[in-house]
Amino acid sequence: MKKKLIRWAGFMVMGLLTLSQLKGNSPVAAADLKAGFLNPPASAKPRVWWHWMNGNITQDGIKKDLEWMNRIGIGGFQNFDAALRTPQIVEKRLVYMAPAWKESFRFTAAMADSLGFEMAIAGSPGWSESGGPWVPASEGMKKYVW
Numbered sequence: 001m002k003k004k005l006i007r008w009a010g011f012m013v014m015g016l017l018t019l020s021q022l023k024g025n026s027p028v029a030a031a032d033l034k035a036g037f038l039n040p041p042a043s044a045k046p047r048v049w050w051h052w053m054n055g056n057i058t059q060d061g062i063k064k065d066l067e068w069m070n071r072i073g074i075g076g077f078q079n080f081d082a083a084l085r086t087p088q089i090v091e092k093r094l095v096y097m098a099p100a101w102k103e104s105f106r107f108t109a110a111m112a113d114s115l116g117f118e119m120a121i122a123g124s125p126g127w128s129e130s131g132g133p134w135v136p137a138s139e140g141m142k143k144y145v146w
Contacts, residue, residue: 045075055093
Protein backbone atom coordinates (compact mmCIF):
# COMPACT_ATOMS: atom_id res chain seq x y z
CA MET A 1 0.00 0.00 0.00
CA LYS A 2 2.82 2.37 0.92
CA LYS A 3 4.52 1.76 -2.48
CA LYS A 4 1.26 2.56 -4.28
CA LEU A 5 0.93 5.81 -2.34
CA ILE A 6 4.50 6.84 -3.18
CA ARG A 7 3.99 5.96 -6.85
CA TRP A 8 0.70 7.94 -6.91
CA ALA A 9 2.41 10.96 -5.31
CA GLY A 10 5.16 10.76 -7.95
CA PHE A 11 2.60 10.79 -10.76
CA MET A 12 0.89 13.81 -9.19
CA VAL A 13 4.16 15.75 -8.99
CA MET A 14 4.93 14.90 -12.63
CA GLY A 15 1.43 15.98 -13.64
CA LEU A 16 1.74 19.30 -11.81
CA LEU A 17 5.13 19.96 -13.41
CA THR A 18 3.65 19.22 -16.82
CA LEU A 19 0.71 21.55 -16.20
CA SER A 20 3.00 24.35 -15.06
CA GLN A 21 4.99 24.01 -18.29
CA LEU A 22 1.83 24.14 -20.39
CA LYS A 23 0.75 27.36 -18.65
CA GLY A 24 3.85 29.18 -19.91
CA ASN A 25 6.08 28.83 -16.85
CA SER A 26 8.56 26.86 -18.97
CA PRO A 27 11.47 28.54 -20.75
CA VAL A 28 10.13 27.00 -23.97
CA ALA A 29 6.89 28.76 -24.84
CA ALA A 30 4.19 27.13 -26.96
CA ALA A 31 4.91 29.58 -29.81
CA ASP A 32 8.55 28.47 -29.85
CA LEU A 33 7.52 24.82 -29.97
CA LYS A 34 5.16 25.50 -32.86
CA ALA A 35 7.81 27.46 -34.77
CA GLY A 36 10.33 24.66 -34.24
CA PHE A 37 7.83 22.10 -35.47
CA LEU A 38 6.95 24.11 -38.58
CA ASN A 39 10.59 24.88 -39.37
CA PRO A 40 12.74 22.23 -37.69
CA PRO A 41 16.52 22.47 -37.48
CA ALA A 42 18.47 20.37 -39.99
CA SER A 43 19.27 17.81 -37.27
CA ALA A 44 15.55 17.06 -36.83
CA LYS A 45 14.57 16.79 -40.50
CA PRO A 46 13.89 13.33 -41.94
CA ARG A 47 16.36 11.49 -44.16
CA VAL A 48 15.32 9.25 -47.04
CA TRP A 49 16.69 6.34 -49.04
CA TRP A 50 17.23 7.52 -52.60
CA HIS A 51 17.62 4.63 -55.03
CA TRP A 52 19.26 5.04 -58.41
CA MET A 53 17.63 2.12 -60.17
CA ASN A 54 19.73 0.30 -62.75
CA GLY A 55 21.40 3.38 -64.23
CA ASN A 56 18.10 5.19 -64.89
CA ILE A 57 19.53 8.53 -63.82
CA THR A 58 20.29 11.86 -65.45
CA GLN A 59 21.72 15.04 -64.01
CA ASP A 60 18.46 16.81 -64.83
CA GLY A 61 16.56 14.16 -62.86
CA ILE A 62 19.04 14.39 -59.98
CA LYS A 63 18.59 18.17 -59.87
CA LYS A 64 14.80 17.87 -59.87
CA ASP A 65 14.82 15.18 -57.15
CA LEU A 66 17.13 17.16 -54.87
CA GLU A 67 15.21 20.41 -55.38
CA TRP A 68 11.97 18.60 -54.53
CA MET A 69 13.49 16.99 -51.42
CA ASN A 70 14.68 20.41 -50.30
CA ARG A 71 11.33 22.04 -51.01
CA ILE A 72 9.39 19.55 -48.87
CA GLY A 73 11.81 19.68 -45.92
CA ILE A 74 13.97 16.57 -46.26
CA GLY A 75 17.27 16.91 -44.37
CA GLY A 76 19.35 14.39 -46.28
CA PHE A 77 19.48 11.05 -48.02
CA GLN A 78 21.26 7.77 -48.39
CA ASN A 79 22.12 7.19 -52.02
CA PHE A 80 21.80 3.58 -53.07
CA ASP A 81 22.57 2.24 -56.54
CA ALA A 82 20.54 -0.90 -57.28
CA ALA A 83 19.97 -2.92 -60.43
CA LEU A 84 17.13 -5.39 -59.76
CA ARG A 85 16.12 -5.84 -63.42
CA THR A 86 14.57 -2.39 -63.64
CA PRO A 87 13.53 -1.58 -67.22
CA GLN A 88 15.41 1.17 -69.01
CA ILE A 89 13.56 4.51 -68.94
CA VAL A 90 16.38 6.90 -69.83
CA GLU A 91 18.07 7.30 -73.20
CA LYS A 92 21.39 5.95 -71.89
CA ARG A 93 21.86 4.12 -68.60
CA LEU A 94 24.73 5.20 -66.38
CA VAL A 95 26.77 2.13 -65.50
CA TYR A 96 27.86 1.98 -61.85
CA MET A 97 31.32 3.54 -61.37
CA ALA A 98 31.77 4.33 -65.08
CA PRO A 99 33.09 7.88 -65.75
CA ALA A 100 29.61 9.28 -66.53
CA TRP A 101 28.23 7.72 -63.32
CA LYS A 102 31.07 9.22 -61.27
CA GLU A 103 30.45 12.65 -62.82
CA SER A 104 26.76 12.41 -61.92
CA PHE A 105 27.72 11.36 -58.40
CA ARG A 106 30.06 14.37 -58.07
CA PHE A 107 27.23 16.58 -59.33
CA THR A 108 24.93 15.05 -56.69
CA ALA A 109 27.42 15.58 -53.86
CA ALA A 110 28.03 19.21 -54.84
CA MET A 111 24.33 19.98 -55.11
CA ALA A 112 23.54 18.17 -51.85
CA ASP A 113 26.22 20.24 -50.15
CA SER A 114 24.84 23.48 -51.58
CA LEU A 115 21.39 22.58 -50.22
CA GLY A 116 22.76 21.71 -46.77
CA PHE A 117 21.80 18.04 -47.04
CA GLU A 118 23.39 15.24 -45.06
CA MET A 119 24.51 12.70 -47.66
CA ALA A 120 25.29 9.05 -47.04
CA ILE A 121 26.07 6.28 -49.50
CA ALA A 122 25.55 2.54 -49.59
CA GLY A 123 28.75 0.51 -49.87
CA SER A 124 27.93 -1.28 -53.12
CA PRO A 125 25.40 -1.58 -55.91
CA GLY A 126 22.83 -4.18 -55.00
CA TRP A 127 22.34 -5.86 -51.66
CA SER A 128 25.11 -7.00 -49.26
CA GLU A 129 27.77 -7.41 -51.92
CA SER A 130 30.34 -5.49 -49.89
CA GLY A 131 30.54 -7.69 -46.82
CA GLY A 132 30.41 -11.28 -45.75
CA PRO A 133 32.62 -14.36 -45.51
CA TRP A 134 32.91 -14.49 -49.31
CA VAL A 135 34.71 -11.10 -49.40
CA PRO A 136 38.46 -11.22 -48.63
CA ALA A 137 39.52 -8.79 -45.87
CA SER A 138 41.67 -6.87 -48.37
CA GLU A 139 38.54 -6.13 -50.42
CA GLY A 140 36.12 -5.55 -47.51
CA MET A 141 34.48 -2.35 -46.34
CA LYS A 142 36.66 0.60 -45.43
CA LYS A 143 35.87 3.70 -43.42
CA TYR A 144 35.87 6.94 -45.40
CA VAL A 145 36.75 10.10 -43.49
CA TRP A 146 37.14 13.60 -44.84
